[in-house]
Amino acid sequence: MKERVEVWAPATVANLNVGFDALGCALSAPGERMIVHRTSEPGVVRIRAIHGAALDMHPERNVASIAAKSLLQSLGNPCGLEMEIFKSILPGSGIGSSAASAAAAVVGVNELLDAGLRPDELIPFALDGESFASGARHADNVAPALLGGLVICPPEGPPIAIPALEDWSMVVLHPQIPIKTADARAVLPGQVPLKDAATQAAWFGTFVAACHRGDGTAAAYALEDLLVGPHRSKLIPHFDEVRTLAFDCGARAGGISGSGPSTFWVALDSAAAENIKEALSGLMQRHAVPFSIHISAISGRGAHCIS
Known part of the structure; x- marks a missing residue:
């Protein structure tokens, strides 16, 4: 049983001029790290520390913890979580800071609990966090942050990877x-x-x-x-x-x-x-x-x- 995992998530460029709210790509740099720890309090998610940015550490007001808690609940709250976030993508930068945090969080929970979900299956949970920051459930940052590459996000149905x-x-x-x-x-x-x-x-x-x-x-x-x-x-x-x-x-x-x-x-x-x-x-x-x-x-x- 894993007690901790460390995750890397990429910055992303959304829209790419031609695809407003529908197209995005993952970048090789910059990216950011997150460490997710297992705790013995089922369903309880806490943020241990945030490095590199002055962000709200309350678990109900942070993109990463909201996304992590959404996935944790869907898996039956088998444990609790503590998160340490290393922000290398500054909030408000326009290159997917909140999407990177949400993506890293759900990938970390998925790995920590050995849930076996595919990256595309993690998108709805990451969007629960991302939408807290953006006010909308557009996946043009979250989808490439999870899937990598170039991704089209249609209004209905799963994201579509293109070469x-x-x-x-x-x-x-x-x-x-x-x-x-x-x-x-x-x-x-x-x-x-x-x-x-x-x-x-x-x-x-x-x-x-x-x-x-x-x-x-x-x-x-x-x-x-x-x-x-x-x-x-x-x-x-x-x-x-x-x-x-x-x-x-x-x-x-x-x-x-x-x-x-x-x-x-x-x-x-x-x-x-x-x-x-x-x-x-x-x-x-x-x-x-x-x-x-x-x-x-x-x-x-x-x-x-x-x-």
């Missing part, structure tokens, strides 16, 4: 400014022109087809955003400068990750990715904006136990 693009390097820039998900949704229009909706659907289909062909260039070309990005970009300081500079340095595509403020920029080789990273770092420094920046591949593996 990841091995020649993509993604530069993920996180300007450390607060943007609330509610504010990012509030700027979006309630209706969009039929022509724009049709064009966006065509780009989404083009992207999926390119992924199935393994054509990273065509997939990047298809990452157009007519519906969301033009509105949300106004919330992100220096977005237009960042975009122009990224493309000048070799980006083939890019946009806002989730609700922001993070942005992602797609390069087709490591040299271009390094150029983009260096240039965007310099831009943030010139504007005195605190930031973090990573070069990442699409991770084919979601949350998993590391010890």
Whole structure:
């Protein structure tokens, strides 16, 4: 009988321009760790410590403990849990901080109790935690955090994995400014022109087809955003400068990750990715904006136990 497990979960990029609330991918970096301990108090979930972020440790107000408790209850509350969370993905970053916590929690419980659930079967329990943070049960962060790779999340039915693009390097820039998900949704229009909706659907289909062909260039070309990005970009300081500079340095595509403020920029080789990273770092420094920046591949593996 296991007494503790340690789990790693990836950051994620949701929407990817073409798939608002429907598409996401897992990143190879950054990621975060969680240790889940078994205790002798059935059904009781506690948070022992949170490192790296000032988050609520009350088990009814924390994404990780809510997700863990949901799964624990479904398994009959055979024990209690204590959780130690190491936050490397900052809350409010737009790269799936809460989804990583929820995914790590349910993977940890599943392994600790030897429940044998598949990653896709863990999604509803992770969403119980994620929805506490976001206010909605959208799986475009949680699904890739659990499954890895590129994932489509249809309005009904299970997530659909599509082939990841091995020649993509993604530069993920996180300007450390607060943007609330509610504010990012509030700027979006309630209706969009039929022509724009049709064009966006065509780009989404083009992207999926390119992924199935393994054509990273065509997939990047298809990452157009007519519906969301033009509105949300106004919330992100220096977005237009960042975009122009990224493309000048070799980006083939890019946009806002989730609700922001993070942005992602797609390069087709490591040299271009390094150029983009260096240039965007310099831009943030010139504007005195605190930031973090990573070069990442699409991770084919979601949350998993590391010890």
